[in-house]
Amino acid sequence: xxxxxxxxxxxxxxxxxxxxxxxxxxxxxxxxxxxxxxxxxxxxxxxxxxxxxxxxxxxxxxxxxxxxxxxxxxxxxxxxxxxxxxxxxxxxxxxxxxxxxxxxxxxxxxxxxxxxxxxxxxxxxxxxxxxxxxxxxxxxxxxxxxxxxxxxxxxxxxxxxxxxxxxxxxxxxxxxxxxxxxxxxxxxxxxxxxxxxxxxxxxxxxxxxxxxxxxxxxxxxxxxxxxxxxxxxxxxxxxxxxxxxxxxxxxxxxxxxxxxxxxxxxxxxxxxxxxxxxxxxxxxxxxxxxxxxxxxxxxxxxxxxxxxxxxxxxxxxxxxxxxxxxxxxxxxxxxxxxxxxxxxxxxxxxxxxxxxxxxxxxxxxxxxxxxxxxxxxxxxxxxxxxxxxxxxxxxxxxxxxxxxxxxxxxxxxxxxxxxxxxxxxxxxxxxxxxxxxxxxxxxxxxxxxxxxxxxxxxxxxxxxxxxxxx
RNA sequence: CGGGCUGUGGCGCAGUUUGGUUAGCGCGCUUGACUGGGGGUCAAGAGGUCGGAGGUUCGAAUCCUCUCAGCCCGACCA
Numbered sequence: 017x018x019x020x021x022x023x024x025x026x027x028x029x030x031x032x033x034x035x036x037x038x039x040x041x042x043x044x045x046x047x048x049x050x051x052x053x054x055x056x057x058x059x060x061x062x063x064x065x066x067x068x069x070x071x072x073x074x075x076x077x078x079x080x081x082x083x084x085x086x087x088x089x090x091x092x093x094x095x096x097x098x099x100x101x102x103x104x105x106x107x108x109x110x111x112x113x114x115x116x117x118x119x120x121x122x123x124x125x126x127x128x129x130x131x132x133x134x135x136x137x138x139x140x141x142x143x144x145x146x147x148x149x150x151x152x153x154x155x156x157x158x159x160x161x162x163x164x165x166x167x168x169x170x171x172x173x174x175x176x177x178x179x180x181x182x183x184x185x186x187x188x189x190x191x192x193x194x195x196x197x198x199x200x201x202x203x204x205x206x207x208x209x210x211x212x213x214x215x216x217x218x219x220x221x222x223x224x225x226x227x228x229x230x231x232x233x234x235x236x237x238x239x240x241x242x243x244x245x246x247x248x249x250x251x252x253x254x255x256x257x258x259x260x261x262x263x264x265x266x267x268x269x270x271x272x273x274x275x276x277x278x279x280x281x282x283x284x285x286x287x288x289x290x291x292x293x294x295x296x297x298x299x300x301x302x303x304x305x306x307x308x309x310x311x312x313x314x315x316x317x318x319x320x321x322x323x324x325x326x327x328x329x330x331x332x333x334x335x336x337x338x339x340x341x342x343x344x345x346x347x348x349x350x351x352x353x354x355x356x357x358x359x360x361x362x363x364x365x366x367x368x369x370x371x372x373x374x375x376x377x378x379x380x381x382x383x384x385x386x387x388x389x390x391x392x393x394x395x396x397x398x399x400x401x402x403x404x405x406x407x408x409x410x411x412x413x414x415x416x417x418x419x420x421x422x423x424x425x426x427x428x429x430x431x432x433x434x435x436x437x438x439x440x441x442x443x444x445x446x447x448x449x450x451x452x453x454x455x456x457x458x459x460x461x462x463x464x465x466x467x468x469x470x471x472x473x474x475x476x477x478x479x480x481x482x483x484x485x486x
Numbered sequence: 487c488g489g490g491c492u493g494u495g496g497c498g499c500a501g502u503u504u505g506g507u508u509a510g511c512g513c514g515c516u517u518g519a520c521u522g523g524g525g526g527u528c529a530a531g532a533g534g535u536c537g538g539a540g541g542u543u544c545g546a547a548u549c550c551u552c553u554c555a556g557c558c559c560g561a562c563c564a
Contacts, residue, residue: 022525039497050556105563219564312523347524354524365523375523 022351025293030237034164037287041296041355044165044283051163051170058356059283061304063173066282067153069206069302070175073198077190079149079177084131086155087122092130095256099129102223106158108170124157129224129249129275132178133257140271143182143263147190151177166284167241167486174279180259180271184250187272188227191246192469194276195229199244207282208299208408209233209289210415211243212436212481213469214461219449222275226250229469232460232481234415235288238435240460240485243285246276284486289411296357297380299407300400306335307396308358310349312365314342322364325374325392329362332393334400354379359403360396380407419481425451432457432483441478449480457482 022040024032038044043059046052055063071081090109094100108124111117125131132150140148157171166172177194181187195213203211216228225247233243251270254260259271290297300306307329311322319340326338337358339349346365353361363375373386376395380403387395418435422428425448431437432452441462444452449459460481464470470478 102564315522342522345522345524345526347522347526349525350523351525363523367523 021293022355023293023295026236026291030288031164033291033293034284034288037291037295037355038165041357043287046165047171049170051160053165053169053171055173055280058304062286062298062302063280063283065302065304066202066206067175070198070202070278071153073202074151074175074177074194077149077193077198078147079151079179081152082150083152083154084125084128084135086125088125088128088131090121090123092134093123095130096224096252098252099224103127103158106160108157108159125154126156126158127275127277128152128154128156128176129178129253129273130257133253133259133273136178136180136271136273137257137259140180140259140261143261143269146180146182146261146271147186148180149177149190150179151175164284164486166280166287168281172280174277177274177276179274180254181273182261182263182269182271184248184272187274188248191227191229191248191274191276194274195231195244195246195469199231199246199276199278203231203233203243203282204408206299206301207286207289208301208404208411209243209285210408210412212461212463212467214463214481215470215473216245216461217449217459217473217480218446219453220459222247224249224252225275226252230461233285233289234411234418234436234483235285235486236291236414237288238418238483240436240481240483241281241285241288242460242485243282244276244278247274249273249275288486290407291357294382295355297407298357298359300359300404303357303359304335305337305356305358306400307360307362308337308339308353309362309364310346310353311338311340311342312346312363312368314340316366316369318342318364318366318369321369321389322362325362325364325389328393329396332397334393334396360399362392362396378403380410428452428482429455429457436460436481436483438463438479438481441473441480444480444482452482456484458485460485 023036026033042056044056045054047054103126107126109121111121136148140146153175155171155173160168160170163169179190181190200211200213203209211231211233213231216230221228227248229246231243232240235241251272253273254271261269261271263269287296309322309326311318322338322340326336329336341349357379359379361377363377368374373388374392375384376387377384420431420437422431422437422439423443425444428437428439429452460483462470462473462478462480465477465479
């Protein structure tokens with residue numbers, strides 16, 4: 017009776033499971049150029065949902081969308097010393113165009129601090145022009161050697177926010193606000209992923225930043241994934257690009273800038289956080305399809321009934337798909353929707369209809385329940401909420417169970433084999449950090465004991481969260 | 487940069503050591519019948535410059551030379 021599993025079981029080979037899910041759930045393919053990816057319609061529909069939810073939060077935080085060019089003069093990159101040092105190994109540079117060698121090569125943007133800095137300088141003249149809060153949705157290119165779809169690709173999609181402020185305090189507050197009110201809020205409440213927030217160590221800091229903040233999540237195999245970062249850039253870019261303004265006293269001042277980003281990497285996080293041996297499990301609030309109404313067989317008015325149910329759910333505000341492809345076997349279709357992680361299936365067959373009922377199935381637990389037809393919309397709406405909460409609770413439980421409180425570097429290394437370790441930063445330090453790196457264990461972030469973001473790494477009681485990472 | 491491995495229908499592979507007619511298999515795909523409450527069964531089909539170029543030979547997926555691409559290990563870099 018036991019059929020060959022559709023996916024490689026997670027416990028057998030997690031990376032293989034990940035690849036299987038990408039293919040079977042029709043999320044993405046490898047592109048023809050090494051390290052590139054093709055995002056398929058179902059995968060892209062999930063990304064569009066992420067964009068919509070993120071975009072609303074970004075705008076709520078006051079930033080406006082704009083668009084800057086893909087091509088950046090190479091000379092821009094070289095202006096900020098750390099920035100160019102950090103990015104030059106992975107730049108794609110265009111040296112020829114229009115059949116000729118270019119006088120000045122242009123780089124394909126790996127990130128846009130430099131072009132945006134150039135224009136901020138032009139647009140900012142007075143303290144009344146600040147804060148300047150910009151965001152763009154774009155693709156970027158970083159030539160990566162080891163690539164994995166969604167997690168690390170040479171080209172990926174993201175949003176990058178860039179802001180300029182009149183004071184360091186204002187810039188810092190905004191970078192923190194984005195981290196907490198936009199990124200963490202989205203990840204916890206929409207993706208149902210518990211994330212740790214904290215500061216990056218000097219080692220892990222963004223090239224050109226004075227401080228990098230991050231959201232880190234735990235995947236199903238206990239490894240960490242950085243889900244989003246928010247940087248305080250100090251005056252590094254403002255000085256180099258001359259983003260300056262006259263303050264209310266008439267004095268010329270240099271602005272303070274921030275940048276922050278989240279990318280299609282979150283897709284990888286979503287897959288590896290909630291996925292199980294049967295495929296994806298998409299949290300309802302994110303799902304592009306929250307419910308599929310499935311006709312088991314074309315008999316006894318089943319097809320009409322599923323269409324009516326689909327309309328009813330749609331008008332109740334549920335994102336619903338009707339599957340009446342009765343020329344494909346029920347088992348095949350049920351498995352396909354399960355692989356795609358659609359949170360709820362409403363299965364309707366002749367037996368159900370004869371009883372005036374339908375079968376409601378939860379993807380997360382596999383639990384099936386009969387429901388009177390008249391109650392479907394109500395029950396489905398309740399269930400979507402429950403599933404959302406349960407997925408978050410389950411991921412939170414795993415994070416807690418697989419996080420160890422340790423005191424020594426050896427203990428930290430041992431704990432990182434299966435999950436996260438929290439070790440006092442005073443017990444680790446940059447030397448300990450380097451020692452752990454020898455074992456592919458890195459400091460994901462520095463936190464206060466209560467999980468909040470410290471103002472500096474020198475604060476008393478700062479804890480380092482260490483683990484293996486993607 | 488050095489070492490190793492692999493290139494054969496969409497995907498995964500066998501065949502290569504020891505050259506020999508129409509290059510196989512699984513999955514997927516097409517068509518039909520029977521089916522139908524968790525990837526159905528059976529039947530009939532479609533689909534191939536064997537990575538590329540050159541060579542040896544009566545004859546090359548198979549042997550030789552060159553070349554391209556990908557993967558793994560090491561080195562380098564962080």
